[in-house]
Amino acid sequence: MGFFLETLLGGLMTGMLYALVALGFVLIFKASGVFNFAQGAMVLFAALAVARFSEWIPAWLGMEQGALSMALAILVGIVVMIAVAWLIERLALRYLVNQEPITLLMATLGIAYLLDGFGPMVFGSAVYSIDVGMPKDPSFILESVFDGGVLVSLEDVYSAGIAATLVAALTVFFQYTKTGRALRAVADDHQAAQSIGIPLARMWVIVWSVAGMVALVVGIIWGSKLGVQFSISLVALKALPVVILGGLTSLPGAIVGGLIIGVGEKLSEVYLGPMIGGGIETWFAYGLALCLLLVRPQGLFGEKIIDRV
């Protein structure tokens, strides 16, 4: 029982992180109808930027490496991601309005290549570390209930906490701010939004910036866990089934989907894996999402797809 709970909790923590990446996808899809394949590349790029600037800034300013330099690095990272978002809108998206979804998907794939090449070229390609002062020690909880307690990594708990905060903040941003309302209007109907005076181009920059910042948070969390390296951009592939499971257009869907996939993945690996050879984590999430989509083609919380002829 204790082991089961451990696996479950581990799954929930990972799921929270998947949910964060998925959130980046959903944000952009909602606001511009673009399925952003470059989200993974953005995570890598943001993580690289933060990791390198946290080394460079103390060297440039002659200060000690510490909380202040880290904060500065994160600030620079945010600026970099906003610049990236602005460039993407300015140089690519602007000219691709009203294209087929698959063409847009391909364009984001091109952007992903671009970022994957640009990031390592500017920031270097070694494995870097990000130290935001997260505790690395595991701890035991519920020792009175189970024999030996349940092993929980504090780092995971903190990351899950950060993720949850971010999700809450985004929800508030979308529901209660003027910009958030404008974004929802754009998501609903580009043309109608434009006709009441919402600047489409600026909204896209905003939403790509927000997605960039979400990528930054994911990059920092994963980077401090595993080190900043190319494999970080593969996290996005884990988030894809989350997105379709939850529904492409639903923020809560991304969260719930992330948790389901995170837990399902861990439990299946532990209990089902040994039976059929192990390593099934890579495709189990996709299988799960596929089965669910057979029942609900629009995902758990996606808008119902209505066909009109």
Next chain:
Amino acid sequence: MFYRENGQFKTSYAADQQIFAVTQDRVAIIALLLIAFLVVPVVANNYVFQAILIPFLIMSLGALGLNILVGYCGQVSLGAGAFMAVGAYAAYNFQVRFDDMPLLLSLLGGGVIAMVFGMVFGLPSLRIRGLYLAVATLAAQFFMDWLTSRAAWVTNNSSSGSVSAGKLSMFGWQIDTPMEKYLLCLSFLCVLALAAKNLVRGNAGRQWMAIRDMDVAAAVIGIRPMYAKLSAFAVSSFIIGIAGALWAFVHLGAWEPAAFSLDRSLALLFMIIIGGLGSIVGSLFGAAFFVLLPIFLNQVPHWLGLPISTATATYLEHMIFGALIVFFLIVEPHGLARLWATTRQKLRVWPFPH
């Protein structure tokens, strides 16, 4: 000037419906085929065969197969690499498990197994559509990645996980030199391209296109979505499977599961989008673009005499490649095939604009 249709009257339906209805096109294509079969094998050297022509031909075949599914039937698939892998490993298993299995039968068998696999993974397309389907097809990709690296029977219990095809021969013809391999691939491409062209302009192709344009409307006019979608998946995976088998047997010789990773799928998708969705010749253009561009990008620093380290060159290549994708999509979202069609139209009316 020379591209005129004046005076070419069609007096029968057969003449009107042939693939190359304009005489000049017919002459050009026959000349092209003659050059490809007779002149190129004589003049090209081994490097050109191995680095350019063979990859180009096989990738054209793969792109052709994917184009049937994505371009003609509108079912976006990100799992083409998996179908290539099925073709390659199935052909390999036919080859090692049966004594004296003819090469041709192994390759075709690989295609047939890929076809079955494709139909199974095509079943969800009856319920799931659009981007949801695109992501769902990734299931095929990751499942195959897992199967080829984990299941020992797939690789015939090879300890390292990599397998090799051995000697190639067909009807007593030893296929050793790059030139012979080139001819083998070229023959496959010609036969399958002709078959595909005829399929897409016949009944099946029209059903696929109707489904692509609006599947509910297609169902209303009496097209069975299940039959149309699954047949598109079947034909497409068959061709992609053969391309995969050729890629493994002819181009690579010995290969590992990584040869058919997600990158391969995305590359194929890239080819058909740059080349032109829903166009047979577009698949060839896209494949040519995809094969030639990296070679070209590699050479440019040498020509300019710029000293660039290998790592920087790789990243630069990535960047330019990505930028070019975006650039081409902005300039011509309908692909190189549309540019080609525009050029032909301009030539027909030259020197007048209309």
